[in-house]
Every structure is written in C-alpha cells, then in structure tokens.
Amino acid sequence: MATSHAEHHDHHEMSFWEKYIFPLDHKVIGMQYLFTGILMGVLGAYFSYVFRMQLAFPGTEVPLFGLVTSAQYNSLITNHGTIMIFWFAMPILVAAFGNYLIPLMIGADDMVFPRINRLSYQIFFISVLVLIASFLVHNGGFGGAWTAYPPLSAKAEYNLTPWGSILWLVAVVLEFVAFLLGGINFITTLMNSRARGMKMNDIPIVCWMIVLASILFMASAGPLIAGAAMLLFDQTIGTGFFDPARGGDPILWQHLFWFFGHPEVYVVFLPAMGIVAEVITTFSRKKLFAYKVVLFTTFATGILSFFVWAHHQFIAGIDPRLANIFTVTTLLISIPIAEMLFVYIATLYGGAIELTTAMLFALGFLATFLIGGVTGVFLGASGADIYFHDTYFVLAHFHYTFVPIAVIAVFAGLYYWFPKMFGRFMNETLGKIHFWGTMIGFNGIFMPLFFTGAAGDHRRIFDYSNFPELAVSSLQNLRTLATICVVITILFQFVFFWNFFYSMFKGKVCTEKNPWKANTLEWFAASPPPHGNFPVMPEVYRGPYEFSTPGRELDYWPQNEKA
Amino acid sequence: MGHSTPIATTRSVTGMPTGRLAVWWVIGSEIVIFGGLLMCYLMLRLKYPHWALNSSHTNTFAGGVNTFVLLSSSLSIVLAHHYAEKKEELKAVGFIWATIFGGLCFLVIKGIEWTTEIQNGYTITSSLFWSFYYTAAGLHALHVIAGMILMGWISIDVMQKKNMHRVELIGIYWHFVDIVWIFLFPLLYIAK
Amino acid sequence: MIELLSSNGSSFAGDINNLILIITVLSGFWLLVAEAVLFWLIFKFRRVPGVRAQYITGERKEEMKWIHWPHNLILVCDVVIIVFAIRVWYHVKQDLPEAQSTIRVIGQQWAWRYVMPGADNILGTKDDIETVDELHVKVDTVYHFKLESVDVLHDFSVPQFRLKQDAIPGRIVTGWFKPTKTGTFDIQCAEMCGIGHGIMMSKLVVETAEEHDKWVASHTPAGVASN
Numbered sequence: 004m005a006t007s008h009a010e011h012h013d014h015h016e017m018s019f020w021e022k023y024i025f026p027l028d029h030k031v032i033g034m035q036y037l038f039t040g041i042l043m044g045v046l047g048a049y050f051s052y053v054f055r056m057q058l059a060f061p062g063t064e065v066p067l068f069g070l071v072t073s074a075q076y077n078s079l080i081t082n083h084g085t086i087m088i089f090w091f092a093m094p095i096l097v098a099a100f101g102n103y104l105i106p107l108m109i110g111a112d113d114m115v116f117p118r119i120n121r122l123s124y125q126i127f128f129i130s131v132l133v134l135i136a137s138f139l140v141h142n143g144g145f146g147g148a149w150t151a152y153p154p155l156s157a158k159a160e161y162n163l164t165p166w167g168s169i170l171w172l173v174a175v176v177l178e179f180v181a182f183l184l185g186g187i188n189f190i191t192t193l194m195n196s197r198a199r200g201m202k203m204n205d206i207p208i209v210c211w212m213i214v215l216a217s218i219l220f221m222a223s224a225g226p227l228i229a230g231a232a233m234l235l236f237d238q239t240i241g242t243g244f245f246d247p248a249r250g251g252d253p254i255l256w257q258h259l260f261w262f263f264g265h266p267e268v269y270v271v272f273l274p275a276m277g278i279v280a281e282v283i284t285t286f287s288r289k290k291l292f293a294y295k296v297v298l299f300t301t302f303a304t305g306i307l308s309f310f311v312w313a314h315h316q317f318i319a320g321i322d323p324r325l326a327n328i329f330t331v332t333t334l335l336i337s338i339p340i341a342e343m344l345f346v347y348i349a350t351l352y353g354g355a356i357e358l359t360t361a362m363l364f365a366l367g368f369l370a371t372f373l374i375g376g377v378t379g380v381f382l383g384a385s386g387a388d389i390y391f392h393d394t395y396f397v398l399a400h401f402h403y404t405f406v407p408i409a410v411i412a413v414f415a416g417l418y419y420w421f422p423k424m425f426g427r428f429m430n431e432t433l434g435k436i437h438f439w440g441t442m443i444g445f446n447g448i449f450m451p452l453f454f455t456g457a458a459g460d461h462r463r464i465f466d467y468s469n470f471p472e473l474a475v476s477s478l479q480n481l482r483t484l485a486t487i488c489v490v491i492t493i494l495f496q497f498v499f500f501w502n503f504f505y506s507m508f509k510g511k512v513c514t515e516k517n518p519w520k521a522n523t524l525e526w527f528a529a530s531p532p533p534h535g536n537f538p539v540m541p542e543v544y545r546g547p548y549e550f551s552t553p554g555r556e557l558d559y560w561p562q563n564e565k566a
Numbered sequence: 567m568g569h570s571t572p573i574a575t576t577r578s579v580t581g582m583p584t585g586r587l588a589v590w591w592v593i594g595s596e597i598v599i600f601g602g603l604l605m606c607y608l609m610l611r612l613k614y615p616h617w618a619l620n621s622s623h624t625n626t627f628a629g630g631v632n633t634f635v636l637l638s639s640s641l642s643i644v645l646a647h648h649y650a651e652k653k654e655e656l657k658a659v660g661f662i663w664a665t666i667f668g669g670l671c672f673l674v675i676k677g678i679e680w681t682t683e684i685q686n687g688y689t690i691t692s693s694l695f696w697s698f699y700y701t702a703a704g705l706h707a708l709h710v711i712a713g714m715i716l717m718g719w720i721s722i723d724v725m726q727k728k729n730m731h732r733v734e735l736i737g738i739y740w741h742f743v744d745i746v747w748i749f750l751f752p753l754l755y756i757a758k
Numbered sequence: 759m760i761e762l763l764s765s766n767g768s769s770f771a772g773d774i775n776n777l778i779l780i781i782t783v784l785s786g787f788w789l790l791v792a793e794a795v796l797f798w799l800i801f802k803f804r805r806v807p808g809v810r811a812q813y814i815t816g817e818r819k820e821e822m823k824w825i826h827w828p829h830n831l832i833l834v835c836d837v838v839i840i841v842f843a844i845r846v847w848y849h850v851k852q853d854l855p856e857a858q859s860t861i862r863v864i865g866q867q868w869a870w871r872y873v874m875p876g877a878d879n880i881l882g883t884k885d886d887i888e889t890v891d892e893l894h895v896k897v898d899t900v901y902h903f904k905l906e907s908v909d910v911l912h913d914f915s916v917p918q919f920r921l922k923q924d925a926i927p928g929r930i931v932t933g934w935f936k937p938t939k940t941g942t943f944d945i946q947c948a949e950m951c952g953i954g955h956g957i958m959m960s961k962l963v964v965e966t967a968e969e970h971d972k973w974v975a976s977h978t979p980a981g982v983a984s985n
Contacts, residue, residue, distance in 0.1 A: 072953075073953045073954070073955075073956055073957070074953040076956075077950070077952075077953060077955070106574060111572070111573065111574035111577070112572045112573045112574055113572035113574050114572070114574060115572070115574050115575045115584045115588070116575070116588065117572060146952075146953065147950060147952075148950040150950075152910075152911055152949075152950070153910075154909065154910045154911070154927060155910040155911065155950065155951060155952060161867065161909060161910050161952055162952060163952065163953060183595050186591075186595075187588050187591050187592060187595075188588075190591055191584055191587050191588045191591065192574060194579065194580050194587060195574075195577055195578050195579050195580055195582070195584050195587055196573075196574035196575070196577040196579070196584070197577070197579050201579075221591070221594060221595040221598070222594075222595075222598055223598075224595070224598070224599075225595060225596075225597070225598025225599040225600075225601060225602045226598065226599075226601070226602025226603075226605070226606075227602070228599050228602070229599055229600075229602040229603035229606065230602070230606075232603075232701060232705065233603075233606075233697075233701065236690070236697065236701065240690060240691060241691045242690055242691050242694075242697040242701075243691070243694060243697065244694065244697060247926070247927050247928020247929065248927075248928065249693070249694060250610075250614065250693070250694040251694055252610075253911060253926060253927070253928075254926065255606060255610075259602065259606070262602075287803070287811060288810075288811040289811050289812070289813075289814065290813060290814065290815055290816075291816075292814065292815075292816030292821070293815070293816030293817060293821075293822065293825065294816075295817070296816070296822075296825065318913065318922050318923060318924050319924045319926075320923070320924050320926045320929065320931050323847070323848075323851040323852045324852070326847055326851070327844050327847065327848075330840060330843050330844065330847070331840055331844075334836045334839055334840050334843075335836060337832070337836060338829065338832055338833055338836065341788075341828070341829070341832055342825060342829050344792070345792070345824075345825050345828055345829070346816065346825060348792065348795060348796050348799065349816060349821075349824060349825065350816075351796075351799040351800065351803060352799055352803065352812075352814065353803060353811060353812030353814055354799075354803045354811045354812075355803065355805040355806070355809060355810065355811040356800060356803050356804050356805055357805045358800075358804070366796070366800060369796055370793060370796060370797075373789060373792050373793060373796075374789065377785045377786075377788065377789045378785075380781055380784075380785045380839065381778065381781050381782075381785075384777065384781055384839055384840075384842075384843035385843050385844070385846075385847040386773075386774060386777045386842070386843040386844070386845070386846025386847040386850065387774065387777050387778050387781060387843065387846075389774060389846075389847070389850060389851070389920060389921075389922050390760070390774050390778070390917070390920045390922070392922055392948070393913060393915070393922070393948040393949060394948075454763065457760060457763050457764070458763040458764055458917075459763070459764050459917035459918075459944070459946075461915060461917075461946050461947075461948045462948070462950075463950045463955060463956075464955070464956040465956045466956055469956065469957055469959045470944050470946065470959050471942075471944060472764075472917065472918070472943070472944040473944070540573065550811065550813075551810055551811040551812065551813050552813055553813050558810055558811065
C-alpha cells in the first residue's frame with residue numbers, strides 16, 4: 004500500500020532533544036552509531052600509535068603519552084583490539100550502515116520497532132561509558148588480551164587490574180545486549196517490511212549481508228554470554244568455573260569464546276562485502292555476477308563458520324585428534340569465500356569502470372582482503388600453525404582481513420552514500436589523496452610484520468630487546484618501518500576528516516536524488532531523506548542491479564520504475 | 567511524545583505479524599544462551615560423576631512443585647490470550663495476573679529452597695556443581711522476573727483494550743521460560 | 759624458506775618448513791592469479807566515453823565455468839594442503855617417538871623452571887637438576903617434555919625448533935623434540951600471562967654429549983654421589 008508515512012503520524016514539531024539525542028528515526032540512530040564508532044576508532048588508533056612507538060623506540064617517551072610501562076602496554080593492546088572489533092567495526096558496519104540503509108533500501112519508512120532501536124543505542128552508549136571507566140580505575144584497564152583467557156582474566160592476583168577486568172567484561176556484555184536488540188529489528192524489518200513487489204532475489208546484497216550478519220551474531224553470541232556470566236562470577240564472587248584447582252577448566256572459556264569468535268569475523272566481513280557489492284556494480288555499470296551464487300556462498304560460509312572455531316586453539320592443549328578435524332573444516336571454508344571474491348571480480352568483466360573514490364576503496368578492499376584470506380591458509384593448516392601461532396604472522400593476517408573490512412570498505416560506503424546522507428558531495432581530489440595515503444600506509448604497516456612474525460616475533464611483547472634472536476637490527480628496522488607507516492596512515496586520515504566534516508556543511512550541494520545513477524530504492528528518496536523517507540511508498544518491479552540492460556537508452560533501470 | 571507506529575511495523579511479507587516474528591527471534595537468541603550454559607554443565611557433569619553426590623542435596627520435591635506451578639501458569643496465560651482474542655479484557659487481565667501470581671509462587675518456593683541450601687552450606691562457591699546450579703537457576707529466575715514485569719505492564723494496556731495482541735507475545739515468551747525450566751529440572755534435580 | 763629467517767634446530771623443523779613452502783607455492787599461485795586478473799580487468803574495462811558496459815548475469819553455463827573451474831582447482835589444492843598438514847601435525851603432536859630422556863618444564867609468572875633428570879636420566883630422583891630460565895639438553899637425543907603451569911596459561915615456544923605448546927595449570931601436557939644442532943636458542947612464552955609476559959625470556963642450550971655430561975656433573979646437587 005503506497006500510503007505515506009505522514010498519514011500514519013500525528014507529528015508535532017520535534018525538539019532538538021527528540022530529534023537528535025533521543026531519536027526514533029532510523030537514520031538519526033544510524034548516525035549516532037556512526038559518530039560514536041568513529042570516535043572509538045580514533046581512540047583505538049591512538050592506542051596503536053602509542054604501543055607501536057614503544058616497539059620502535061623502546062623505553063623512550065612517546066609524544067602525546069609518555070613512558071609506556073609493560074602493564075600499560077598490555078592494556079593498550081588489549082583495548083585496541085577490543086575497541087576496534089566491538090566499538091568500531093561492529094557499530095559502523097552493522098549498526099550504522101544497517102540502520103541507515105535497510106529501511107531506505109527496502110522501501111520502508113523506518114525500522115519495525117523504533118523505540119527498541121533507540122534503546123539498543125542507549126545500551127550501546129552505556130557500554131562505551133563503562134569501557135572508558137575501566138581505563139580510569141585503580142591500577143588501570145584490563146590487560147589480558149581481547150581474548151581474556153582465564154585464569155589470568157579471572158583472578159585479580161594474576162592480572163593486577165581488579166576493577167579494570169570487571170568493567171571491561173561488563174562493557175562487552177552490554178555491547179552484546181545492544182547488538183542482540185538491534186539485530187532483532189534488522190531481521191524482522193527485512194523479513195516483513197519490504198516494499199510491495201520486492202521478492203527475495205530483489206533485495207540488495209548489502210541488506211542481505213547485514214541481516215545475515217545479525218543472525219550469525221545472535222546464533223554465536225549465546226554461549227559466550229553464558230561464559231561471560233561465568234567469568235564475571237569467577238572475577239567477583241569467587242566461583243571456580245575456570246579454575247583447575249576447583250574442578251573448573253580454563254579451556255572451556257576458550258571454546259565458548261571462539262565458538263563466538265570465529266562467526267564474529269564473518270559478522271563484520273559480510274556487511275563489508277555488501278557495501279563493496281553496491282559500489283562496484285554502480286561504478287562498473289554492471290549487474291552483479293551470479294547474485295544467487297553470492298547468496299549461496301554466503302549461507303555456506305555462515306554455516307561452516309560454526310565448525311571451524313578450534314583452529315584458534317590448535318596449540319592450546321586440546322586433544323590433538325580434534326585438531327585434524329578442525330584443520331579440514333577450516334581449509335574447506337576458504338572455498339566459498341574464494342568463490343564469493345571471484346564472483347565479485349568477475350562482475351568487473353565487461354564493465355565501464357569509473358574510478359571514483361568510493362570505487363577505488365571498494366577495489367582496494369578486494370586487492371587487500373585477498374592477501375588476508377590467503378595468509379589465513381598458513382594458520383588453518385595445523386602443522387604450519389605450530390610455528391605461526393601467537394606470532395606477528397597471525398597479527399598481519401588478521402589486519403589484512405580486518406582493516407579492509409572495517410576501514411577500507413567503510414570508506415567506500417561513506418564516500419558512496421555521503422551525498423544521500425548529507426545532501427552534499429565530498430571532494431574527489433581530497434578523496435583520492437586519502438585513498439592512496441591510506442593504502443600505501445596500511446600495506447607499509449603490515450607487510451613487514453609478516454616477516455617479523457615468520458622470523459619468530461611473538462605477540463603481545465612490549466620490548467624485543469630481551470630476546471637475542473629477535474633483538475637484531477634487521478628485525479628492529481622492520482618494526483620501526485611499521486611504526487612509521489602507522490604515523491603516516493594516521494596523518495592521512497586527517498585529510499578524510501577535513502573532507503568529511505567540511506563537506507557536510509560546505510560541500511557542493513547535491514540537488515538530485517540519484518547522483519550516481521544507481522538502481523536501489525535509497526536513491527529515490529530526497530538527499531537527505533526526510534523523516535518517513537518517501538512521500539509515496541515505492542513499489543518494486545525488478546532486481547537491484549539492472550545496469551546496461553540491452554535495448555534501453557539509459558544504462559540503469561531503477562527498481563521502482565514501472566516497466 | 568506522540569510517536570505512532572511506522573508503516574514498516576504494519577507490513578507482513580512473511581504473513582506473520584511483526585511482533586510475533588520478533589518474539590520468535592528473541593526466543594532463538596535466548597535458546598543459544600541457555601543452551602550454551604546447559605551444554606557446559608552437561609559436559610562437566612558427564613566428566614564428574616561425583617556431582618551426583620551434590621545434586622542429591624537439591625530439593626526434588628520443591629523442584630517438582632515449581633514445575634507444576636510453571637505449567638499451570640502457562641495454562642493461565644493461554645487462557646488470558648484466549649480472552650484477549652475475544653476482547654474480554656477483564657477476564658484477560660485476570661488470567662494475566664494469575665500468571666504473574668504463578669511466577670511469584672515460583673520465586674517464593676525458590677527463595678525458601680535456596681535459603682535452606684545456603685544455610686546448610688551449599689553456596690554458589692561451594693563446588694562447581696553448585697556454581698552451575700545457582701547460575702543456571704538464577705539466570706532462569708531473572709527471566710521469570712522480567713516476564714512478570716512485562717506482563718504487568720501489558721495488563722495495563724489490555725485493561726484499556728489496547729495492544730491486545732501483546733498477550734500472545736508475552737505468552738510465547740512465558741512458554742519458553744517454562745520450557746527452560748523443564749530442561750533445568752531433570753538436569754539439576756532428578757539426575758542423581 | 760623459513761630457514762632464511764629462522765634456522766632449523768630440531769628434527770621436525772624441516773617438515774614444518776616444507777609444509778609452509780607447499781602452502782606458499784599453492785596459495786601464492788592463487789593470490790597472484792586473482793590479483794593479476796583483478797588489476798587486468800580494472801585496466802581493460804576502464805570507462806571509455808561512448809562504450810557501454812555488457813549485460814552479463816553470470817547465470818549462464820559459459821559464464822559460470824570461469825568460477826567453477828577455479829573453485830574446483832582450489833578444492834584440490836586444499837585437499838593437498840590438508841593431507842600434508844595432517845601428516846606434519848601427526849608427526850609432531852600425536853606420534854611421540856620413544857623418549858631417550860624426559861624433562862619437566864614449568865611456567866609461572868614470570869619465569870621458566872626446568873627439571874632435568876641428572877646423571878641417572880631418571881626424573882624424580884635426588885640427582886635431578888633444577889634451573890631457572892636455562893635448559894640444557896644433549897644434541898641428537900629424543901626428549902619428552904612434561905609441560906605444566908603453576909598459575910595462568912603460558913606457552914613453551916622455541917622458534918628455531920618450530921616448537922610451541924600451551925602450558926595449562928592443573929594439567930601436564932607431554933610433547934617431544936630432538937635437537938639437531940648445538941648452540942643456544944631463545945625460549946619464549948607465547949601466551950599472554952600478565953605484565954611480565956615480555957620478560958619471560960629463557961635459554962635452551964644444546965650441547966654435545968661430552969659437554970652435557972660435564973655440565974650435569976658440575977650442576978648435580980651437592981651431597982649426591984655422582985657415578
């Protein structure tokens with residue numbers, strides 16, 4: 004029914020507080036997640052600057068921080084990882100883009116439960132406050148690595164951060180609750196509130212991906228929430244769930260954690276792939292190659308992701324026979340993922356590719372994620388993991404997956420949807436400078452770390468001078484090179500921030516609804532869309548990627564255009 | 567604040583009303599939480615046969631009475647839904663409060679149980695069995711309390727003949743809480 | 759190839775190196791192919807004014823074969839890697855050869871303790887030698903290590919041996935190694951264990967039979983008769 008949102012609402016003029024601080028509109032809530040996520044990302048990046056400076060120049064004062072003690076080093080790396088996954092990648096990829104795009108792209112006026120949507124952000128915001136509080140308490144923030152293995156994480160006598168450990172864990176649990184609530188909104192909205200005529204195969208890939216990610220999150224988070232309750236009790240009231248002296252088992256935590264932890268990487272990977280699909284189809288003017296294959300490989304990856312978790316535990320003391328099973332499943336999961344990537348690359352064939360900044364970042368995602376994916380094979384092969392486990396090789400591998408996912412694909416999305424979100428254009432020249440600086444800088448950080456890891460650099464070490472085989476100048480030079488590139492990469496982000504915030508207020512005005520000549524429904528709302536999104540609710544007549552259809556004058560065919 | 571429901575909430579491409587669809591997804595995520603906890607308990611229980619000694623000190627009679635109480639309260643919420651469908655708001659509210667009363671009985675019996683056990687030295691830190699016992703039953707009890715609060719809030723609307731569909735939704739949630747108990751009871755009380 | 763970065767100090771280091779080499783060749787091949795195709799397509803199909811893009815659904819057989827062939831070939835490569843990986847894993851972690859000597863390795867916050875069996879080569883007797891942070895072993899000898907922790911998780915890691923195993927409190931994990939060359943090697947702790955994780959450096963000294971016997975004799979606890 005193509006009635007308008009306005010007919011369903013008795014709108015009074017909303018105050019600033021109602022509009023921006025306690026919003027019900029999915030777009031504003033999406034922006035709250037976006038800006039909170041960006042701020043937390045800056046904090047996480049600052050931590051990485053500090054600890055990499057310590058590694059390059061051990062024992063010297065780090066500008067804008069001071070001397071780094073070994074305890075502070077551990078807290079910095081722990082919270083860098085925790086922040087980047089839970090307070091940067093997930094809020095932006097799932098909550099911000101999900102909230103902003105899903106109702107628009109399915110032709111709805113909002114999410115199905117706006118008040119629960121608002122509540123989920125509020126819980127998320129509280130989780131941010133709790134995490135930051137954990138840095139400020141006596142003895143500082145938790146430093147037991149983002150994986151928080153007990154007994155270290157369970158007993159203050161071992162971790163020496165009695166309050167930091169508890170607050171860290173409470174913050175993570177609150178974040179989980181926020182995302183469980185948010186996920187229910189996304190899933191229900193996509194299932195039930197699509198525009199008339201939008202069949203399953205007409206749903207844009209980014210919507211599928213964000214909803215499938217929410218389902219993966221819900222299915223995998225449960226056991227870890229149970230585990231977190233157990234760890235919290237061990238920390239606070241002295242139970243012994245993970246204490247061997249009391250009959251408990253530290254390895255139980257690892258299983259609960261990684262049963263979640265592995266699907267979690269796909270929770271962030273899928274939305275990134277979704278964004279890339281939208282961008283590469285629009286800027287190559289090509290239909291997505293084999294849409295159904297993209298869906299099937301996504302389902303396959305999602306299901307298989309529940310059967311690979313113990314590849315994080317090959318060396319942990321699990322039954323060695325179990326390792327053989329997990330190495331098989333882990334190496335096999337590379338197949339649907341490789342297929343998805345090949346299908347994306349095939350989409351470029353026969354295209355008319357325009358290298359806008361958004362497209363550059365989307366293509367950059369493909370080029371760098373390939374490296375990340377391939378280096379995972381070394382770790383999934385149990386025999387090789389004996390050597391690589393807990394070295395910088397692991398770290399370089401997961402940054403070659405996480406940075407493309409959480410940074411490069413996010414930039415592709417921001418540059419692409421900026422005109423829709425703010426009604427103005429970002430500056431393309433600055434965008435290209437930002438792109439090249441980020442890509443070169445990023446590779447400069449992590450490529451050397453594959454080599455230091457393969458040479459024996461183990462993880463979470465604040466100073467390699469203690470280890471004769473590692474304290475050699477060739478390795479220290481590589482570490483310093485990585486640190487210099489961290490600084491360079493961070494500096495180039497200032498170009499982005501200037502461009503982003505300046506353009507929001509003073510950028511060239513975007514008067515049209517569809518500046519990129521794309522097909523999906525968000526491009527038929529105003530730029531930016533009003534509350535309620537569409538004055539007349541759209542109806543859908545075809546799939547989302549009908550570019551360059553033969554026999555048509557225009558090389559695009561919007562979903563809501565009558566035949 | 568005068569916010570009424572978006573069009574999105576009223577659509578139903580799947581045929582199932584949005585509220586009900588959402589509640590099933592909530593149940594799904596709760597199943598994984600309780601499932602995770604109970605799987606851990608089961609695996610450890612199989613590893614430690616001596617836990618049977620500990621579980622012999624649980625009060626099977628009280629557990630049995632509580633099972634009966636919860637099952638009855640599931641019946642009363644079904645009746646509440648039945649009358650809500652028929653728009654007989656007084657009877658619906660009556661049965662909602664009967665269900666809340668059932669929850670209260672459950673909690674009181676549990677309270678007496680736990681007090682006795684704690685006084686006899688079986689606390690959450692006594693042994694790993696008791697840690698699981700209190701954690702699992704405690705998490706369940708929190709869900710009972712949450713259900714009772716939600717039911718009270720829904721009954722206010724129902725009294726004014728508003729949002730009657732929510733009786734069914736809280737009913738689905740309450741049945742889930744009941745079913746979790748059906749699993750907990752044999753695992754914690756009967757397996758001796 | 760790894761030996762360029764870290765020498766081979768144990769009998770199974772070479773096996774692990776070879777596995778890494780196989781993976782490098784196979785995945786390296788696919789990485790290069792994928793990147794080359796990606797960059798070639800970006801170049802070849804860059805926008806030219808007046809030239810329209812093609813309409814390709816990817817659902818026709820002739821189109822899908824470009825995905826199916828690589829997919830199947832990668833599956834074959836995966837199977838090859840799986841077979842080699844399991845063989846190496848089995849050799850290092852499951853199929854322990856008979857011990858010629860057994861030692862205890864104990865991790866704690868923040869040091870390594872070692873108990874060596876002494877001249878009688880039997881652990882648990884009066885002539886056992888206990889050291890902190892320095893392990894002495896004989897070259898070309900099969901050792902079993904009994905790995906424990908007294909507090910949190912640690913990890914006994916000797917990069918040049920390609921040896922790594924987590925130490926778990928409340929459990930004894932058994933592993934093995936056979937040193938193949940003499941020298942002094944780094945022992946690391948490779949599992950986050952608190953603020954001293956970065957100072958848990960330890961030394962593994964591999965000696966000839968002669969040197970080792972001399973060391974044992976000079977380190978045997980006082981009051982124990984040496985043979």
